[in-house]
Amino acid sequence: MRLFYDLRVRAVFYQVLAVAGVVATGWYLASNVSQKLAEQNIVTGFAFLGREAGFVISQSFIDYKPTDTFARALLTGVLNTIWVSSLAVTFATLIGVVIGIARLSSNPMLRSLAFFYVEVLRNVPLLLYLFLWYGLIITMLPPVREAIELVPHVFVSNSGLTIPAMMWSPAHTNVLVAFAAGVVLAMLVRRRMIAQRVVTGQARRVWPWVLMSLFAPVLIAVLFFQPEIVIEYPEKGRFRLTGGAHLKPEFTALLLGLTLSASAGIAETVRSGILSVQKGQWDAAKSLGFNRGMSLKLVVLPQALRVIIPPLTSSYLSLFKNSSLATAIGYPDLVLVTNTTMNQTGQAIEGIAIMMMVYLGLSIMISMLMNWYNARVALKER
Amino acid sequence: MAQTEPVAAMPPPQPSYLQRVVKPLFGTPLNAVISLICLWLFWIIVKAVWGWLVTRAVTEGGAAVCRASSGACLPFLVTKARFMIFGVYPYDEHWRPGLSMALFFAAIGVSMMPRFWGRWLLALWAMVITASMILIAGGVFGLRAVPTTMWSGLPLSFILTAVGLALGFPLGVVLALARASKLPAIRIIAVVFIEVIRGVPLISILFMASVMLPLFMPTGVTVDKLLRAQIAIIIFAGAYIAEAVRGGLQAIPRGQHEAAGALGLHYWQSMRLIVLPQALKIVIPPLVNISIGFFQDTTLVTIIGLLDFLSTIRTAMLDPEWIGAAVLEGYVFAATVYLVFSYGMGAYSRYLERRLRTGHH
Structure with missing residues (x-):
């Protein structure tokens, strides 16, 4: 009994107990699962990935046809998720920064408008907005035959948004x-x-050299490959629109919903970041002879970024995870494709394992990328 | 001649109306342009909302009138209000979820007042949740038993949130303590659990719970669909609460742990009596924010087929009699309900943050 009063012995004991508890629970659950699967005659394993998928994916980033394998179908889903998330992240950041700065404007009218924007978007569930945008697009907008031309060559109708597209060739790549x-x-x-x-x-002008090295390769490439710029404008035919790039209503609603909701969160982050830099910093920069632009760039922004980056990371991560709500309005993201796959093959465990692994892997990648950036802007003490 | 009497202090200069109101709006050309653009935007928004909600609104008549009109369909809201709020819960028994919601509101009201903060609040919440469960489930005290498949609407959203947070909180505290533990095995288990849950979307956990939980159970044991979603929400809430609590634990100086040790308190005593009371007080504002987030996130159970508030709204809008008549109304109603609750709680969280901020600023 003496032995048990030794702290080190206790530490080992508790850890063994915890690990044993986890292992025992896992064992118990696994045995139940294998028994159930045996009863239902389900063969486990990832062999189904090589079989023919046989279902249609309404919109895909890469070529996909129903005769392709389940693996390719899932890859299509993953790429659709990444595609819509990266577009939404870009737009949300741009809008978020503008709204965040507007929240701090000296103009009370602009300030309250920005406040209104943030609160209305932040306090209503994203799923509700997705249903709302989707419902608005498919019920409020006219059918394709009577598509509205918003600005020249941009059409909206209840089958989505049609915009001019540039013909892409290897030269462009x-x-x-x-x-x-x-x-x-x-x-x-x-x-x-x-x-x-x-x-x-010796101070030499840096920017001309930087600009030159930025554009010289592009210029040489353009001269060498001579890419043709052909813009295809959508034409309004009798029954449908031909040409141009077509964004389906599901995609448009999802992109709109994700962008707007995330931009509200990002605006709040930007606002608190700018507020965290005290006024004295501006004054100090001014007394060193910096103008407003230089103070912002050299003094204020580096300090604000330190505060902004960690919450911005979590905004990005939650936007990425929220893209899974796509499944509710029928955009074929990873969750929807996995769900179809699980229904067709009955391989529920494998399907969910793949889905979770992909999300987890991509989440970890995003946070590693942002942590690397954060380490660069973080306060460096001795 | 020297002044011997002290001069009376002059009152601070009061900004004139011009300085207070006109200058920030139209002081500079840029500000004037911004103000005009904002005014124009305000005008567009107000005109659209007013036209839809008041001028063009249909106040009487049925679906046909609404289909013809481009305004808000108020008869839809009036006819469907009870269905939208209570869903498919037996019509004659609506007072039961109604009463339980009133209990929730009362409990939220009491919890929001800092002078009532204390251990007994936990007991109050336990009582309120138990009472609501009895009221809604029935089967005792002469109340008719109502199966969980009929629990729906706003009360269901409240139950999912309240139970999720109430059980997710202890789970979160235990996980946070495990993550801060000095014992590597325990720490690693907690880190893996928290990071995996936080790295995947709630939908995937809901799917996992609804598809895999039945497989995990021994043969013959079935898990109710509502319970599956609830378990998923508790686990999800636990991981997020754990991260918030970890922030609080990290803010407690080492000296507090050491002082507790010097008094002869063992680990659990020092946590319960010294560290956690201080740490939890710090994390109240983030916890309120997490609660708002979870209230909104419960809408996701729609996707696995539960009839939460958003789902009953959609069902009401898809009613064949009203289809096409009310495209926006239901969503606007739901959005207003969510907006009022979330904004209220958010404002409360900001108030708390100001109140709890002592010293440094």
């Missing part, structure tokens, strides 16, 4: 790659020149 190379090059040049300035003490 090459130019895009060149642009990416230009971004990397510009970053390297900038870093190099700033390092040189520190060493030599």
Whole structure:
């Protein structure tokens, strides 16, 4: 009994107890599952992934046809999820920053309008908004035959949004790659020149060189590959619209709902970030001779970002996870495709395992990316 | 000649009406432009809402009148109000969920007043939840038993939220303590549990609960559909509450732990008497925010086929008699209910934050 009063012995004992509890629960559940599966004659395993899916996915980012495998169907779902989330993140951030700044405006009217925007979006469930936007699109808008032309060449109807599209060719892809190379090059040049300035003490203009290294590769690529810019405008025919890019109502409603709801959260984050920088910082920057732009860039923003990044990360993560509500209005995201797969194959455990693994993996990736960025802007103490 | 009498303090200058109201709005050209644009936006919004809700609104008549009109269909709201709120719960027994909602409101009201904060509040909530369950489920005290498949509408949303938070809270506190533990095995179990739950969407957990929970049970044991969703919500709430509580635990200085140890308190005593009371007080505002989020998140049970508030609204709108007549009305009604509750709780959370902020600012 003496032995049990030893703290180290106790620590080991409790840990063994906890692990044993988890293992025993897992064992018990697993044995129940295998018994049930045996009764229902369900074969476990991921072999079903190679079989023909046989169901239609209404809209997909990559080529998919019903004769493809379940694996490809699931991949289509994953890519649809990523596609709509990344578009929504981009738009939500842009709108969120603008609204967040508007919340702090000196103009009381703008301030209250921004406040109204944030509260109305934040306090109503996203699912309700999705149903509302979707319902509005399919019931309030006219049929395709009477599509409304919002601005020239942009049509809305109850079958979605039709916009002009650019014909994409391999030459365009090459130019895009060149642009990416230009971004990397510009970053390297900038870093190099700033390092040189520190060493030599001579101030040289950085931005012309940065701009040149940013656009030179694109320019060379354009001259070399000569991409043709052909814009296809939607034409209003007698019964339908032809040409252009077509966004289905499910996609439009989902993108709208995700963007608006997330932008309200991001606006609040931006607002609290800017508020967290005390007024004295502006004054101090001014007394050092910085103008407003420089103070914002060199003094205020670096401090505000430190406060903004962690909650922004969780906004992004929840937007990504909320994209799963797509399934309620019939956009074929990962959840909807997995659900169809589970219904067709009866492989519930595998389906849910895949779904959770993909979400978990992507969530971890997003938070790692944001943590890396956060570490860069975080306060560096001795 | 020297002044010997102290000069009376002058009152602070009062900004004139011009300075207070006109200058911020029209002081600079940019501000004037912004104000005009805002006014125009206000005008558009007010005109649209007024036209829909008042001028063009249909106040009398049936679905046919509403279909012809482009305004709000008030007869729809009036006829369907009870269905939208109570769903398919037996019509004659609506007073039971009604009473239980009143109990919830009373309990929320009492909990919002800081002078009532104490251990007995936990007992109050336990009592309110038990009483509501008895009222809604029935089967005792001469109340007719109502199967869970008929529990629906706003009371169901409240039950899912309240039970989810009430049971998710102890789970969250235990998980947070486990995560802060010095014992590696316990810490790792807690970290994996919390991060997995927080890394996946609520829908996937609801699906897992509704599809896999029946498989987990031994043969012959069935789990009610409502219970499955409730378990999923409790687990989900637990993981999120754990993260909030962890923040509170981290804010407690080491000295408090050490002082508790010096007094001879063992781990559970020092947690219960010293650390948790301080940590939990700090995390009340984030917990209120989590509660608002969960109230909104309970709408997701619609997807697995439970009849929560949003679901009864949709059912009412899809009624063949009214279909096409009320496209917006139901959603606007639901949105108003959610807006009032969530905004109220949010305003309360901000008030608490100001109140609890002592010292530093």
